[in-house]
Amino acid sequence: MVNSQEHSLDLAFGALAHPIRRGILARLSSGEASVAELAKPFRVSAPAITKHMRVLEDAGLLSRRKEGRRHRCRLEERRLKEAELWIERQRAFWNDRLDALERYLKEDAGRANANRRIR
Amino acid sequence: MVNSQEHSLDLAFGALAHPIRRGILARLSSGEASVAELAKPFRVSAPAITKHMRVLEDAGLLSRRKEGRRHRCRLEERRLKEAELWIERQRAFWNDRLDALERYLKEDAGRANANRRIR
DNA sequence: TTATTATTTAACTTAATGGTTAACAGTCAA
DNA sequence: TTGACTGTTAACCATTAAGTTAAATAATAA
Numbered sequence: 001m002v003n004s005q006e007h008s009l010d011l012a013f014g015a016l017a018h019p020i021r022r023g024i025l026a027r028l029s030s031g032e033a034s035v036a037e038l039a040k041p042f043r044v045s046a047p048a049i050t051k052h053m054r055v056l057e058d059a060g061l062l063s064r065r066k067e068g069r070r071h072r073c074r075l076e077e078r079r080l081k082e083a084e085l086w087i088e089r090q091r092a093f094w095n096d097r098l099d100a101l102e103r104y105l106k107e108d109a110g111r112a113n114a115n116r117r118i119r
Numbered sequence: 120m121v122n123s124q125e126h127s128l129d130l131a132f133g134a135l136a137h138p139i140r141r142g143i144l145a146r147l148s149s150g151e152a153s154v155a156e157l158a159k160p161f162r163v164s165a166p167a168i169t170k171h172m173r174v175l176e177d178a179g180l181l182s183r184r185k186e187g188r189r190h191r192c193r194l195e196e197r198r199l200k201e202a203e204l205w206i207e208r209q210r211a212f213w214n215d216r217l218d219a220l221e222r223y224l225k226e227d228a229g230r231a232n233a234n235r236r237i238r
Numbered sequence: 239t240t241a242t243t244a245t246t247t248a249a250c251t252t253a254a255t256g257g258t259t260a261a262c263a264g265t266c267a268a
Numbered sequence: 269t270t271g272a273c274t275g276t277t278a279a280c281c282a283t284t285a286a287g288t289t290a291a292a293t294a295a296t297a298a
Contacts, residue, residue, distance in 0.1 A: 006138045014136035018256085019125045022205070029209040035275060048257055050276055055255090069265045069274050080210055086141070087203040090148040091196055137286085154245060167287055169246055174285090188244050188295040 008060065012083045015059035020044065021052050025061060028075040035071050127179065131202045134178035139163065140171050144180060144194060153189040 015021050024038050039049040053073070056062040060079040064071045134140050143157050158168040172192070175181040179198040183190045 003138070006141075009141065010136050010138060013132050016202075016206075017129050017133035017136055019122065019129060020256095022125075022128065025209055036273090044256090045258065046275070047259085047277080051256070053275095066264095071275075075209070077210055080206055083135075084203060084206040084210065087135075087199055087206070090144055090194070091199055091203065155243090163286090164288065165245070166247080166289085170286070172245095185294095190245075 008079065009083065009086055011059040012061060012079050015055050015061055016083070018052070020049075021056055024052060024056065025075060025080075028062065028073060032072050032074045035073065038073060127198065128202065128205055130178040131180060131198050134174050134180055135202065137171070137174075139168075140175055143171060143175065144199075147181065147192060147194040151191050151193045153191060155189070157192060
């Protein structure tokens with residue numbers, strides 16, 4: 001199970017890589033909705049939406065329960081959080097490097113000035 | 120050009136959806152590197168790496184300059200930031216909703232208790 | 239010049255994605 | 269029971285993705 005975490009990031013980012021799926025998530029982030037409601041803004045067939053729902057579900061970004069003939073869908077934020085965290089970690093690293101460089105340059109400039117003053 | 124922003128998110132998330140490409144970015148987040156250095160941890164052919172580099176470049180997540188026969192590659196953090204921001208916004212919305220729900224439930228519980236005390 | 243190293247391009251295979259239409263299954267309401 | 273509504277499955281098509289090997293280009297080293 002070494003790379004099951006990796007694989008779930010594959011699925012999550014893959015799911016986010018399509019505007020319809022991001023649209024569905026955006027809609028869900030303001031509350032639960034049925035499949036038809038989620039489909040409304042998009043000019044594609046119902047089966048296409050079913051497939052997008054499947055991708056989101058497989059990625060663990062969305063869950064649903066049946067309520068009569070409609071499905072109530074809701075956002076699963078945990079996976080979204082994991083994806084966000086991955087990005088955040090990379091950026092944090094990078095920013096640390098930039099910060100360190102900046103500090104170094106400042107110190108260096110300080111030392112250069114000190115030297116200039118000494119002689 | 121309405122959805123060029125959308126399209127660049129497609130590319131960014133799509134690029135993040137592969138473990139080799141995430142590995143490359145992770146490596147880059149601790150400093151610049153050549154293509155061969157980036158390729159080393161992965162058991163795929165050089166042309167495969169070239170393709171992954173292209174995907175990352177097209178997504179604007181990576182840039183490079185030629186230095187003799189090697190290419191020095193570096194992370195472009197702006198796109199990474201944009202992707203992070205998109206996720207963060209969805210989650211913020213959702214958390215607001217959950218917070219509101221929690222507040223509502225607490226208030227409600229308080230009122231219920233008050234009522235119980237009265238009679 | 240010749241060989242070596244770093245990287246890309248070309249051509250190809252296989253599998254996955256994203257869409258379609260047509261048909262099916264469950265649930266509700268007349 | 270019949271019909272309408274919500275959603276899925278099946279079968280198909282076109283495009284893209286991810287890998288391969290073989291050959292090409294470009295820069296350095298011998």
